[in-house]
Amino acid sequence: MQDNIILAGVGGQGILSIAAALAMGALNRGLNVKQSEVHGMSQRGGAVQSHIRISDSEIYSVLIPKGQANAIIGVEPMEALRYLPFLNDNGYLVTNIEPYKIPNYPDLDKLKEELNSFNNSILIDAGKLAKKAGNKRAANMVVLGAASPFLSLDEDIIIEGIKTIFNAKGERLVNLNLDAFNMGKDFALEFEGK
Amino acid sequence: MKNPQIKLLLGDEAVALGAIDSGISGIYGYPGTPSTEIITFVQGSKKASEKGIKSKWSVNEKTSMEEALGMSFAGKRAMVTMKHVGLNVAADAFVNSAISGVNGGLVIAVADDPSMHSSQNEQDSRFYGKFAMIPILEPSTQQEAYDMTRYAFDLSEKVKLPVMMRLTTRLAHSRSGIKTYQSREQNELNPPTESSRFILMPSNARGRYKSLINIQTELVDISTNSGNNTYFSGNDKSLGVIAFGIAFTYLMDSFKGKQNPYPTLKINQYPIPNDMVKKIFEECDKILILEEGYPIYEELLRNNIDLDDNSNILGRLSGDLPRTGELNTDHVAHSLGMEVKVEEDIPSVVENRMPAMCVGCGHRDLYDELNELSKEIGNRKVFADIGCYTLGALPPYEAIDTCIDMGASITMAKGAADAGIFPAIAVIGDSTFTHSGITGLIDAVQDNTPITVLISDNYTTAMTGGQDTAATGRIAEICRGVGVEEEHLRLIIPLKKFMKENIEVIRNEVNYKGVSVIIAQRECVKFYKKM
Incomplete structure (x- = not known):
């Protein structure tokens, strides 16, 4: 069993919570985990990414080599595309479609066109679903849910991870994030089915 | 199957927990990416606060280095943390602490930032360690960062020298599951009764400098036998690899689960183990040198200044690896002659997103x-x-x-x-x-x-x-x-x-x-x- 996942977004969008949910869940089951983070200057509104590798055998490097990621999970659409060289040929690109704008932000339709040009891409309005779940900030859990059917990691391991990281903040927040996760998952399954 | 012994820690945090469990009484430093999380971890640790470990930020790296040396003088264990350029600020105290030597264990955790993710240069702190003639540990993984921190304190107290723990961005800022051990007690207050070695007037300093030189052979023996430097045999002797610190993980990753065919020397402790280096040079036709940072040892191991005459040494100087920036598995695989996936370009629609001051700042x-x-x-x-x-x-x-x-x-x-x-x-x-x-x-x-x-x-x-x-x-x-x-x-x-x-x-x-x-x-x- 092996997952090589790249998480992409902008500082403050909750990339690290996705990483933590995956990592904690996997660690609880005795799997090996390596996960990189970005701290420092880039966090000030810059592009941030996290590599996360989960395996039942030994993992050496924390960084995923080019062309070896089986999934890119984006909380921001342009950022998801930035890491495309890392995706393998059968990999999935799952991303929130709501842009985090900058002055030179590309035309959204062009961006969508580029994203849609891959067989395995799933575009989701994560903010809208998260709002439905109770808080727009749970958009990160929506995209995680939307990516979950395409990961090797069992869904219940991820759910356990989400519970672990939000447990201290109370049951309401755990349930909100789980709802967001499930909405993302349902959307992706339906999207795939089409 | 929950295993409460395993914690998911950043490399920085592994060093911090390693220091707490090694029985430090204080940790000093000034924030700087990628070293900051060492002290923030101690500040947030319940265990550290129960043990009364001092962990307030200092005004700069020099004051923190001196404060830690003072704690060591008193017989207690101390850690100092800083980013690589912070060591320039602390350099006066740092270099002289090798002349005076230490009393309680003193470990300087320095985090370098190759690729300059958040820095003005990518200077390599191993130069400083070598310059000060002290032992350096450079872990390859988060687990090693934890384990070697304990070892570093033991070594520091054994040879009575400060010891450097060198981290780089990728190790400092990535997480992995860490197995931890029993925490040990702090040292008792035990200042030296005779303290001339801490009075660096010329007459004392000359003698101290000689002792520092004299202990170098012992330091090489220690690093040869510590278990932190490992020789892996291999059948394909057309190439031998010397992999320092985190570079070892990129080397192993490049074989994609298959066996590494080349004799390989994994180095995590300095001074480098001369006999092991000699062995790999004798055994192999060519040597690939993988260093995360400056090509310090690649340069040293070339035996003359004419690069062309040393075509058996491959690395950053020979052009087999990029001269600057972080290494990664793709670079290393390429230097091994493997076919690396041709770089698929980032779609042209993607624009650069520069960091910016926050709205409302x-x-x-x-x-x-x-x-x-x-x-x-x-x-x-x-x-x-x-x-x-x-x-x-x-x-x-x-x-x-x-x-x-x-x-x-x-x-x-x-x-x-x-x-x-x-x-x-x-x-x-x-x-x-x-x-x-x-x-x-x-x-x-x-x-x-x-x-x-x-x-x-x-x-x-x-x-x-x-x-x-x-x-x-x-x-x-x-x-x-x-x-x-x-x-x-x-x-x-x-x-x-x-x-x-x-x-x-x-x-x-x-x-x-x-x-x-x-x-x-x-x-x-x-x-x-x-x-």
Whole structure:
């Protein structure tokens, strides 16, 4: 069993919570985990990414080599595309479609066109679903849910991870994030089915 | 299957927990990416607070190095942390601590930043360790970072020398599951009864320097037998690999689960184990050297200055690996002659996303005011410093002319004013001001240099994540104390609604032909918590 996942977004969008949910869940089951983070200057509104590798055998490097990621999970659409060289040929690109704008932000339709040009891409309005779940900030859990059917990691391991990281903040927040996760998952399954 | 013994920790945190479990009594340092999380972990650790471990941020790396040495003098264990360029600031104390030696275990954890993710250069701290002639540990993984921290304290107390723990960004800022061990007690207070080795007057220092030289052979023996340097045999002797620190993980990753066919020397402890190095050179036709940082050992192991005559050594200098920046599995696989996936380009629709000051940040308004004023005063030069406000270099502000090192704003403004630049304006943050701005301000005051210093005070060390600063609420007092005239010590609040009057204040002070200080006070929108 092996997952090589790249998480992409902008500082403050909750990339690290996705990483933590995956990592904690996997660690609880005795799997090996390596996960990189970005701290420092880039966090000030810059592009941030996290590599996360989960395996039942030994993992050496924390960084995923080019062309070896089986999934890119984006909380921001342009950022998801930035890491495309890392995706393998059968990999999935799952991303929130709501842009985090900058002055030179590309035309959204062009961006969508580029994203849609891959067989395995799933575009989701994560903010809208998260709002439905109770808080727009749970958009990160929506995209995680939307990516979950395409990961090797069992869904219940991820759910356990989400519970672990939000447990201290109370049951309401755990349930909100789980709802967001499930909405993302349902959307992706339906999207795939089409 | 929950395993409470395993914790998911950053490399920084693994070092921190390793230090707590090794029985430190204090940890000292100044925040700096990628080292900051070592101390923040200790500050947030219940275990550390129950043990009464000192962990308050110091004013700069030099003061922290000296504080740690003082604790070591007293017989207790101490850790110092800093980023690579911080070691330049601490260098005086650092190098001399190798001459005096230590009493309680003293470990200096330095985090280098190859690729300059958040730094001004990518200097390699192993140079400093070698220069000071002390042992260095360079873990390959988070688990090794934890384990080697304990080892580093033991080694420090055994050889009575400070020991460096060298980390790099990728190790410092990635997580992995860590197995931890029983925590041990702190040392008892035990200052030396005879302390001449800590009095570095020439007559003592000469003897101490000789002892430092004499112990080098023992240090090589120790690193050969410590288990931290490992020789892996291999059948394909056309190539041997010497992999230092984290580079070993990239090497192993490049075989994609298959066996590494090449004899490989994994080095995690310095001085390097001479016999093992000799063996791999004897055994193999060519040697590939993988170093995360400068090609220090690649250069040393070439036995003359003509690079062409050493075509059996491959590395950053030979062009088989990039000369600068971090290594990764793709680079290493390429240097091994493997076919690396041809770089698929990032789609052209993707634009660069530069970091920027936060919406609602006071630095923004201060730069707006400065830029507005610049329209009338014309050819001003702004000497800035290290912090979030360095981002004022980027559009739409483009408000600064220099940013070199911590504290250089005030001192460069002074030098430029001495040369005849007018107006010369310095921009510095509150934490950087206490780090090394105050001394420069004294220089300017005693020479009555015509400069204007804007201290953009957001009550925190924001760039590294909001650490406490030493002078919150006391900056004006400090400026008065070093001799800034009361009528040229001004306070403004950088908010849009005060723009007009703030510009007026800056205009007046810029035109004053002496030292003026304007403190622009507004809490950090991201990190400041109401006290």
